[in-house]
Amino acid sequence: MESREHLTLPALRDSVNSSLKAFIEADNHYLTSIGPELLPVADALKGFLLDSGKRFRPLFAIVGYLGTGAELSPEVFSALSSVELVHVCALIHDDVMDVSDTRRGAPAIHKHFEALHTKNSFSGSAEQFGIASAILLGDLALVWAAKMLHESKIAPDQIISSLPIFDEMQVELMAGQYLDMHEQALASESVERSLRVARYKSGKYSIERPLHFGAALAHKNPEQLYPIYSAYGIPLGEAFQLRDDMLGVFGDSAETGKPAGDDLREGKRTVMMAMTHELATSAQRATIKELFGRADLTPADIQTLRAIIVDTGAQARAEELISELTDEAIAAIENPLISPIAQDLLHQMAMIATKRRV
Amino acid sequence: MESREHLTLPALRDSVNSSLKAFIEADNHYLTSIGPELLPVADALKGFLLDSGKRFRPLFAIVGYLGTGAELSPEVFSALSSVELVHVCALIHDDVMDVSDTRRGAPAIHKHFEALHTKNSFSGSAEQFGIASAILLGDLALVWAAKMLHESKIAPDQIISSLPIFDEMQVELMAGQYLDMHEQALASESVERSLRVARYKSGKYSIERPLHFGAALAHKNPEQLYPIYSAYGIPLGEAFQLRDDMLGVFGDSAETGKPAGDDLREGKRTVMMAMTHELATSAQRATIKELFGRADLTPADIQTLRAIIVDTGAQARAEELISELTDEAIAAIENPLISPIAQDLLHQMAMIATKRRV
Numbered sequence: 001m002e003s004r005e006h007l008t009l010p011a012l013r014d015s016v017n018s019s020l021k022a023f024i025e026a027d028n029h030y031l032t033s034i035g036p037e038l039l040p041v042a043d044a045l046k047g048f049l050l051d052s053g054k055r056f057r058p059l060f061a062i063v064g065y066l067g068t069g070a071e072l073s074p075e076v077f078s079a080l081s082s083v084e085l086v087h088v089c090a091l092i093h094d095d096v097m098d099v100s101d102t103r104r105g106a107p108a109i110h111k112h113f114e115a116l117h118t119k120n121s122f123s124g125s126a127e128q129f130g131i132a133s134a135i136l137l138g139d140l141a142l143v144w145a146a147k148m149l150h151e152s153k154i155a156p157d158q159i160i161s162s163l164p165i166f167d168e169m170q171v172e173l174m175a176g177q178y179l180d181m182h183e184q185a186l187a188s189e190s191v192e193r194s195l196r197v198a199r200y201k202s203g204k205y206s207i208e209r210p211l212h213f214g215a216a217l218a219h220k221n222p223e224q225l226y227p228i229y230s231a232y233g234i235p236l237g238e239a240f241q242l243r244d245d246m247l248g249v250f251g252d253s254a255e256t257g258k259p260a261g262d263d264l265r266e267g268k269r270t271v272m273m274a275m276t277h278e279l280a281t282s283a284q285r286a287t288i289k290e291l292f293g294r295a296d297l298t299p300a301d302i303q304t305l306r307a308i309i310v311d312t313g314a315q316a317r318a319e320e321l322i323s324e325l326t327d328e329a330i331a332a333i334e335n336p337l338i339s340p341i342a343q344d345l346l347h348q349m350a351m352i353a354t355k356r357r358v
Numbered sequence: 359m360e361s362r363e364h365l366t367l368p369a370l371r372d373s374v375n376s377s378l379k380a381f382i383e384a385d386n387h388y389l390t391s392i393g394p395e396l397l398p399v400a401d402a403l404k405g406f407l408l409d410s411g412k413r414f415r416p417l418f419a420i421v422g423y424l425g426t427g428a429e430l431s432p433e434v435f436s437a438l439s440s441v442e443l444v445h446v447c448a449l450i451h452d453d454v455m456d457v458s459d460t461r462r463g464a465p466a467i468h469k470h471f472e473a474l475h476t477k478n479s480f481s482g483s484a485e486q487f488g489i490a491s492a493i494l495l496g497d498l499a500l501v502w503a504a505k506m507l508h509e510s511k512i513a514p515d516q517i518i519s520s521l522p523i524f525d526e527m528q529v530e531l532m533a534g535q536y537l538d539m540h541e542q543a544l545a546s547e548s549v550e551r552s553l554r555v556a557r558y559k560s561g562k563y564s565i566e567r568p569l570h571f572g573a574a575l576a577h578k579n580p581e582q583l584y585p586i587y588s589a590y591g592i593p594l595g596e597a598f599q600l601r602d603d604m605l606g607v608f609g610d611s612a613e614t615g616k617p618a619g620d621d622l623r624e625g626k627r628t629v630m631m632a633m634t635h636e637l638a639t640s641a642q643r644a645t646i647k648e649l650f651g652r653a654d655l656t657p658a659d660i661q662t663l664r665a666i667i668v669d670t671g672a673q674a675r676a677e678e679l680i681s682e683l684t685d686e687a688i689a690a691i692e693n694p695l696i697s698p699i700a701q702d703l704l705h706q707m708a709m710i711a712t713k714r715r716v
Contacts, residue, residue: 027529030529031529031533034530034533034537034558035533035537035554037536037537037540038533038536038537041533041536089497093493093494093497096489096490096493097486097489097490097493097494098490099486117543120543122543122544122545123542123543123544123545124542124543128455128457129539129543131454131455131489132454132455132456132539133536133539135451135454135455135493135496136451136455136532136535136536136539138493138497139447139451139496139497139500139528139532140529140532140533142497142500142501143500143525143528143529143532144529146504146521146525147525147529150521150522150525151522156514156515156518157514159518159521160514160517160518163504163508163517164508164509167501167504167505167508170497170501171385171388171389171498171501171502171505172392174494174497174498174501175389175392175393175396175399175498177494178395178396178399178491178494179392179393179395179396181487181490181491181494182395184481184482185475185478185480185481185482185487186480186481187480187481196393200392
């Protein structure tokens with residue numbers, strides 16, 4: 001059995017990183033054996049995967065596994081870390097879908113391959129080459145996620161037991177992405193609808209399903225843990241998304257890796273913006289209508305919008321809702337069916353996911 | 359045991375279609391239960407999957423399975439038909455990557471969603487909404503492929519046995535797509551390099567790997583069949599790709615679903631074009647350089663290019679190579695390790711894949 005001091009979040013994150021590194025290096029070798037032209041693909045995916053990342057989803061999967069009382073092994077780390085590659089697919093494709101040119105302060109994958117095209121004086125459109133490469137790299141990440149799980153050398157019955165959740169998590173991810181895009185396209189201002197998007201994008205895909213996946217893979221009566229993990233994951237996901245909404249408006253670029261106020265420029269339909277709209281006076285609504293979603297916002301415009309969000313009380317209400325939802329999540333896991341170490345880690349994860357300084 | 363009269367290609371194709379229909383209808387129900395906004399996604403994927411398609415890859419998987427002497431069942435049909443959904447992902451993403459606006463004579467998925475955006479007067483860019491939708495639908499098809507295999511109710515050891523090939527097939531697909539795109543970007547005129555792309559895109563992904571997948575899923579010493587299926591699949595894939603190259607230049611639009619001479623307008627670097635380049639006089643090369651890859655080619659220009667391909671002897675050489683490669687493929691499967699019915703079906707498949715009228 002693991003000694004308790006190895007079950008800290010930083011130690012678990014290190015093990016996730018080691019598993020991902022070992023997998024990607026072996027698979028990159030396979031990829032470049034198909035053709036040396038694939039070296040830029042292998043390098044870009046490896047860089048994207050390893051350069052940073054909070055590893056939230058693998059950590060939730062690991063804690064979901066530990067909650068059953070099962071013991072960790074290198075094989076289990078490898079199987080559970082595979083969810084990070086699903087996330088890599090989502091991020092790479094998201095940047096193409098949103099036409100976002102940077103990710104964590106570096107060029108997005110499509111911009112990286114666009115630059116490669118230009119540098120090599122390839123024929124055809126550099127922009128199109130960038131987009132096409134990013135689509136393929138995202139696809140490859142999704143295939144690699146499955147491959148990493150399948151090759152993890154855990155017992156066959158553990159693989160079989162985890163596949164339904166692994167699949168549903170991905171269907172829900174794609175569905176959530178479409179719903180989000182659809183909301184933006186509808187220019188929806190409904191708090192209720194925005195919360196549903198948050199539920200799929202963050203609650204289910206990032207927290208609940210990774211927890212279920214870990215429990216399913218442990219293959220020891222996972223069904224009794226599913227509702228408990230849902231009761232933790234869904235509210236925590238909403239709280240996490242609200243914190244993310246606040247960072248997108250009030251966070252500084254050093255922290256978010258994106259320009260300050262980026263969500264305001266992008267016109268992102270978040271729960272906090274829907275709250276602002278509900279609480280705003282007609283004069284404030286007119287200002288929002290004029291400025292929100294304009295690519296050429298000045299720092300003064302951003303300050304104007306931020307002030308409206310504060311003055312309407314939407315910021316305070318979002319902060320209050322984060323607290324309520326986090327408390328609800330934490331209360332759910334105080335349950336003897338969940339191992340004490342997992343309860344402790346879930347508590348820490350809830351703090352990290354929602355209490356990031358604004 | 360199946361009576362032999364049920365093991366005809368049309369009967370097998372009907373069973374593939376029934377399996378795909380049953381799966382997609384059940385999963386569409388699940389998808390729209392997440393949100394009614396997903397109805398256009400469900401409808402578009404169902405239409406794309408069921409409206410047409412030769413089902414080459416599922417048929418090769420089924421024949422690969424039958425070659426081991428194992429018997430078919432509805433569960434096995436369902437498991438093996440899943441490869442068609444991998445192909446749906448490839449086609450949807452391919453059309454975005456190639457900026458192809460039609461597929462089988464209908465709007466490509468990204469154009470379909472672009473039109474939906476316009477019709478509903480959504481906010482934001484209709485073109486970008488179309489592209490983003492197509493990326494998500496392709497991703498969803500890839501996830502559904504895995505889900506269809508996992509849910510097929512075949513024995514767990516059959517699933518476990520088939521997963522490595524299922525994964526490698528997809529890695530090779532993505533790798534082949536990147537190599538193809540890279541060749542186009544390099545404006546390569548090398549026959550050898552074009553053949554390698556054909557080997558990955560058609561030989562391995564469309565024929566060899568589906569055959570291996572079927573054999574692996576039968577889970578009866580598949581290893582002894584792998585090299586035989588490779589010796590059939592690789593040359594047949596090259597022959598199939600050559601026939602496709604010829605159709606892209608000489609085929610009529612009723613047959614290909616694309617405008618006549620489309621590959622000439624697109625400047626597609628095919629094996630036949632590489633042969634033409636090798637065999638051309640300097641005057642012919644100058645004409646190719648002037649016309650090949652121009653979007654505004656007139657019917658007369660297309661005739662000029664076609665005449666060069668014929669006059670250099672490249673067309674005849676491609677035809678000859680198709681015959682040689684097909685003979686090589688057929689010779690490989692005359693092997694007692696392969697069941698007689700599978701030998702018969704593989705012979706028919708080789709004829710269908712390569713002898714389509716030009």
